[in-house]
Amino acid sequence: MTEQNTTAAASRQSRVYPPKPEAVYLLGTCLVDSFYPEAGMDAIALLQHAGIEVIFPQSQSCCGQPAYNSGYDEQARAVARTQLQAFAADIPVVVMMGSCAGMVHKEYPKLFAGQPEEAAAIALAARSYEFSEFMVNVLQLEQQLAQAEDQSPLTVALHTSCSARRGMGVAAEHKALVENLPGVQVVEPERVAECCGFGGTFAVKQGDISAAMAADKASAIAATGCQRLVSGDCGCLMNIGGTLDKLQGEKQGPEIPVQHLASLLYTRLNGGDGSQISQKRSQQYNKKSGDKA
Amino acid sequence: MSQKIASDSMHINIEQLQQELNVEQREFNELQQRHFKVRAKMALENEALRKSFRGASDFLMGKRKAVFPDESALSALRDRGEAIRQHSLANLPELLERLEKNLTANGIQVHWAETADEACTIIHDILTANNARTVVKGKSMVTEEIELNHFLEARGIECLESDMGEYLVQLAGETPSHIIMPAIHKNKAQIARLMHARAQTSDGSQVPYTEDVDELIGNARAILRDKFMRADAGISGVNMAVANTGTLCLVENEGNGRMTTTMPKLHIAVTGIEKVVEDFSHVPELLTLLTRSATGQKISTYFNMISGPKKAGELDGPEQVHLVLVDNGRSRIFSHPVLKPTLQCIRCGACMNHCPVYARVGGHAYGSTYPGPIGQVVTPQIAGLEKHGDMLSACSLNGACGEACPVRIPLPELIRELRAEAVSPQFTDAAAVSNATAVQEVMGRGAKRTLGESLIWRGWALTHRFAPLYRIMTTAMTRGRGLFRSKAAAALLSPWTDSRSTPQPARRSLHELAKARGVAGQYQNNTADKRGDNA
Numbered sequence: 001m002t003e004q005n006t007t008a009a010a011s012r013q014s015r016v017y018p019p020k021p022e023a024v025y026l027l028g029t030c031l032v033d034s035f036y037p038e039a040g041m042d043a044i045a046l047l048q049h050a051g052i053e054v055i056f057p058q059s060q061s062c063c064g065q066p067a068y069n070s071g072y073d074e075q076a077r078a079v080a081r082t083q084l085q086a087f088a089a090d091i092p093v094v095v096m097m098g099s100c101a102g103m104v105h106k107e108y109p110k111l112f113a114g115q116p117e118e119a120a121a122i123a124l125a126a127r128s129y130e131f132s133e134f135m136v137n138v139l140q141l142e143q144q145l146a147q148a149e150d151q152s153p154l155t156v157a158l159h160t161s162c163s164a165r166r167g168m169g170v171a172a173e174h175k176a177l178v179e180n181l182p183g184v185q186v187v188e189p190e191r192v193a194e195c196c197g198f199g200g201t202f203a204v205k206q207g208d209i210s211a212a213m214a215a216d217k218a219s220a221i222a223a224t225g226c227q228r229l230v231s232g233d234c235g236c237l238m239n240i241g242g243t244l245d246k247l248q249g250e251k252q253g254p255e256i257p258v259q260h261l262a263s264l265l266y267t268r269l270n271g272g273d274g275s276q277i278s279q280k281r282s283q284q285y286n287k288k289s290g291d292k293a
Numbered sequence: 294m295s296q297k298i299a300s301d302s303m304h305i306n307i308e309q310l311q312q313e314l315n316v317e318q319r320e321f322n323e324l325q326q327r328h329f330k331v332r333a334k335m336a337l338e339n340e341a342l343r344k345s346f347r348g349a350s351d352f353l354m355g356k357r358k359a360v361f362p363d364e365s366a367l368s369a370l371r372d373r374g375e376a377i378r379q380h381s382l383a384n385l386p387e388l389l390e391r392l393e394k395n396l397t398a399n400g401i402q403v404h405w406a407e408t409a410d411e412a413c414t415i416i417h418d419i420l421t422a423n424n425a426r427t428v429v430k431g432k433s434m435v436t437e438e439i440e441l442n443h444f445l446e447a448r449g450i451e452c453l454e455s456d457m458g459e460y461l462v463q464l465a466g467e468t469p470s471h472i473i474m475p476a477i478h479k480n481k482a483q484i485a486r487l488m489h490a491r492a493q494t495s496d497g498s499q500v501p502y503t504e505d506v507d508e509l510i511g512n513a514r515a516i517l518r519d520k521f522m523r524a525d526a527g528i529s530g531v532n533m534a535v536a537n538t539g540t541l542c543l544v545e546n547e548g549n550g551r552m553t554t555t556m557p558k559l560h561i562a563v564t565g566i567e568k569v570v571e572d573f574s575h576v577p578e579l580l581t582l583l584t585r586s587a588t589g590q591k592i593s594t595y596f597n598m599i600s601g602p603k604k605a606g607e608l609d610g611p612e613q614v615h616l617v618l619v620d621n622g623r624s625r626i627f628s629h630p631v632l633k634p635t636l637q638c639i640r641c642g643a644c645m646n647h648c649p650v651y652a653r654v655g656g657h658a659y660g661s662t663y664p665g666p667i668g669q670v671v672t673p674q675i676a677g678l679e680k681h682g683d684m685l686s687a688c689s690l691n692g693a694c695g696e697a698c699p700v701r702i703p704l705p706e707l708i709r710e711l712r713a714e715a716v717s718p719q720f721t722d723a724a725a726v727s728n729a730t731a732v733q734e735v736m737g738r739g740a741k742r743t744l745g746e747s748l749i750w751r752g753w754a755l756t757h758r759f760a761p762l763y764r765i766m767t768t769a770m771t772r773g774r775g776l777f778r779s780k781a782a783a784a785l786l787s788p789w790t791d792s793r794s795t796p797q798p799a800r801r802s803l804h805e806l807a808k809a810r811g812v813a814g815q816y817q818n819n820t821a822d823k824r825g826d827n828a
Contacts, residue, residue, distance in 0.1 A: 058804055059760040067753060067754065070746075072716060162693070175696070195689050208333060209650055211788070214792065238796050242793030246794045255323045
C-alpha cells in the first residue's frame with residue numbers, strides 16, 4: 001500500500017521556494033481588476049519596493065475558475081489557455097487571490113491533463129504563488145514590518161478564504177503578515193475557518209443558503225468589534241463586505257470597511273491614511289496616474 | 294370528578310396531537326417531492342431546525358477535535374485509513390470472492406444483488422422461506438437506500454427499526470436526516486409529542502407524555518425489548534466485512550445491533566459491496582477512525598464481530614445468518630477513474646458535520662438517503678443525475694468536508710467532477726448506462742445541461758479569451774460604474790443584492806492603472822532590453 005500525505009499544509013511543506021527573483025508576473029485576477037484594482041497596485045508597489053521588477057501582462061483576464069467550478073471544462077480551458085500564453089516566461093507568478101492561486105497551482109495540471117499544453121500548465125502551476133505565500137516564503141516580508149510608518153492602533157478581523165486556508169494552506173502566512181504589523185490587533189471571529197458563503201456561482205445558484213452563511217459570517221465579524229475586515233480573497237470581501245454594508249445601511253450593524261491584505265500592508269508600511277480603503281485608494285491611484293500623464 | 298376532566302382533556306390532547314402529527318407527516322412527504330431549492334428555503338426559514346443542526350454540528354465537530362488532539366497523528370491515521378480503503382478497492386473483485394468463500398465456510402449464506410429491487414426480493418424470499426412475519430432492524434443505511442421497509446411492509450411483513458433515532462424517524466413517518474444520527478432534526482419536545490401520540494407499549498396503551506430524556510429512552514427500550522423477544526428475524530447493516538476471516542463487523546452504541554443479530558432465529562446482514570477489507574489487521578485503524586470521526590468516541594459502546602450462526606451445543610445466536618451484497622450502481626462508480634474514491638467511504642458522517650451548507654439546511658433538504666457532501670457524491674451516482682443532479686450546486690467548494698474525511702475522499706473534487714458530468718454535452722439515459730463497458734458513464738450524464746447556461750459560459754469564454762473583448766467589457770464596467778448604483782442594477786443582480794449592497798466597479802481597471810504605472814510590458818522584451826543595456 002502506498003502512503004501519501006495529501007493535506008494542503010503537508011504538500012506546501014514540500015514546496016521549494018526560490019530565492020528572491022529579479023522579476024515576477026502579477027496575476028491580478030478578474031475581480032481585483034474591475035473591483036479592487038488598488039489591491040493590485042499596492043501589491044505592485046510592495047514588490048517594487050523589494051527591488052523586484054513587476055510585469056502585468058495586458059493579455060491576462062481570468063483564471064477560468066468560474067466555468068471550471070460549474071463543470072464547463074471546455075470553456076475553462078479556453079480561458080486558461082489565454083493565461084498560459086500571458087504568463088509564458090519562466091519567472092514566478094504572484095496571484096492576488098487564494099482561490100485563483102489554487103486554480104492555477106492545483107487545478108491547471110488536471111485541466112490540461114492529456115492536452116497539448118499539459119507541460120506548460122504544469123510549469124505555470126509550479127511557479128505560481130498566492131500573494132501572502134510569496135511575501136512570506138520568498139521575501140520574508142513579515143520580518144520587515146517593525147519599521148512600518150503607520151503604527152497607529154487598529155483592530156483587524158482577518159478572514160482567510162477557504163481556498164487560501166485549505167486549498168493553498170497559507171492561513172499561517174496571512175496571520176504572520178497581519179500580526180507582525182505594529183499597532184495592529186488581530187481579532188478572531190467565531191467559527192473563523194467556516195466558509196463565508198461566497199463560493200462563486202454558488203452565491204447565485206443557491207442564493208438563499210449563501211445569504212444565510214454570509215449573514216452568520218457578517219454578524220460574527222461585527223461581534224469582534226473590529227475596525228476593518230481584511231482578506232486575501234476579494235470574493236469573500238465582496239460577499240461579507242456587501243452584507244455588512246447592507247446591514248449598516250439598514251442601521252442593523254456597524255460600519256466595517258473591507259480591505260485586501262496587500263492594501264493593509266502597503267498603507268501601514270508607507271504611512272498614508274490607514275483608513276484609505278477600497279474606492280478611495282483607487283481614486284488616489286487614478287489621480288497619481290493622471291498626474292503622470 | 295376532577296379525575297374525569299383530567300383524563301378527558303388528556304384524550305382530546307392526544308387526538309389533537311395525532312392530527313397535528315399527521316399533518317406534519319403529510320407536509321413532509323409533499324416537501325420531499327419538491328425541488329431541492331424549495332426544501333432548502335423551507336429549512337432555512339425553520340428556526341428550530343436550524344438550531345438543531347447548528348448545535349449538532351458544533352457539538353460533533355468539537356467532540357471530533359477533542360479525540361484527535363495531535364494533528365500529525367491524525368494525519369498519519371488518515372493516511373492509513375485512505376491506504377486501507379484504496380487497497381480494498383484496488384483488489385475489490387478478488388476480495389469479494391475471498392469474502393464469499395470464507396463466509397460460506399463459516400456457515401454464512403451469501404447472496405448477490407445487482408439492483409435495489411433484487412436485494413429487496415432476495416431478503417423477502419429468505420424471510421418468506423422461514424415464515425418470518427415480524428422483523429427488527431438494526432441501523433442500516435443501505436436498507437434505507439434500497440427502501441427495504443416499504444418493500445416488506447407492502448408484502449405484509451412488519452419491520453421495526455430498533456436504533457433509537459431510526460425508531461423515532463419511523464414513528465414519524467419520515468426518513469433519516471443524518472446517517473449517524475437519524476433524528477437529529479428533532480428536539481426534545483418534538484420527540485416527547487411523537488412518543489406520546491404514536492408509540493404504544495406492549496399492552497397497547499399510550500406512552501405517557503414526558504420530556505425527560507432518560508424516561509423517553511426507557512419507554513422506547515421497554516417497547517423494543519418486547520419486539521426483540523418476539524421478532525422472527527433481525528436485519529442489520531455491516532461496517533466492515535473481513536475477507537480473510539469471513540467476519541462481519543458491526544459498530545453501534547445502543548446494544549440494539551447485538552440484539553438484532555443474536556435474538557431472532559434468523560439474521561440477515563445487508564451491505565454495499567465496497568465495505569470489504571482484506572485482513573483483520575485493517576479493522577482497528579478503520580474502527581478508531583470511524584468512531585472518532587463520527588461521534589468523537591474512542592470506541593463505540595458495542596463492536597460486534599459476527600462469524601457465523603449458532604453452532605451445535607451453543608445456546609445463543611441465530612440459526613441462520615445471511616449476507617446480501619448490494620451493488621446498486623457501485624460497479625459503475627468503481628469503473629470511473631475520477632469518481633472511484635466515492636467507494637472509500639466508511640459512512641462516519643464527518644463530512645456532513647463539517648459542512649456549512651448541511652449545518653444550515655439539514656439532511657432532509659437533500660431529498661436522498663445520504664445527505665451532505667457524501668450524499669451529493671453518492672446519490673447522483675446511484676440514482677442518476679437527472680433526478681438528483683440539482684443538489685450538486687449546494688456546495689461552495691470550501692473544502693471543509695475533504696479536510697474532515699477520515700479516509701481522505703477528495704469530496705470537493707468529486708462534486709466538481711459530477712457537476713462537469715451533469716452538464717456534459719453527451720446525454721446518456723439510464724438504459725444506455727447498463728450496457729457495461731470498461732468505463733461506465735454516470736447515469737444521466739448531461740441531464741442538467743441547459744441551452745441558456747451553456748450559452749452564458751460560451752459568451753463568458755469568448756470575452757475572457759480575447760484581450761480586446763475583455764478590455765471592452767472592463768472599460769464598459771468601469772466607465773459605467775455609476776449604473777451599478779441604480780435600482781435596475783440591483784434588480785438585475787438579484788439574488789446577490791437581496792442581502793448585500795450592489796458591488797460597484799472601480800473608476801479604472803488594474804489593467805489601466807498598471808499600464809499607467811509602466812509595469813505592463815512583456816518580460817521577454819525587458820530581458821532583451823536589459824541584455825542590451827549590459828552589453
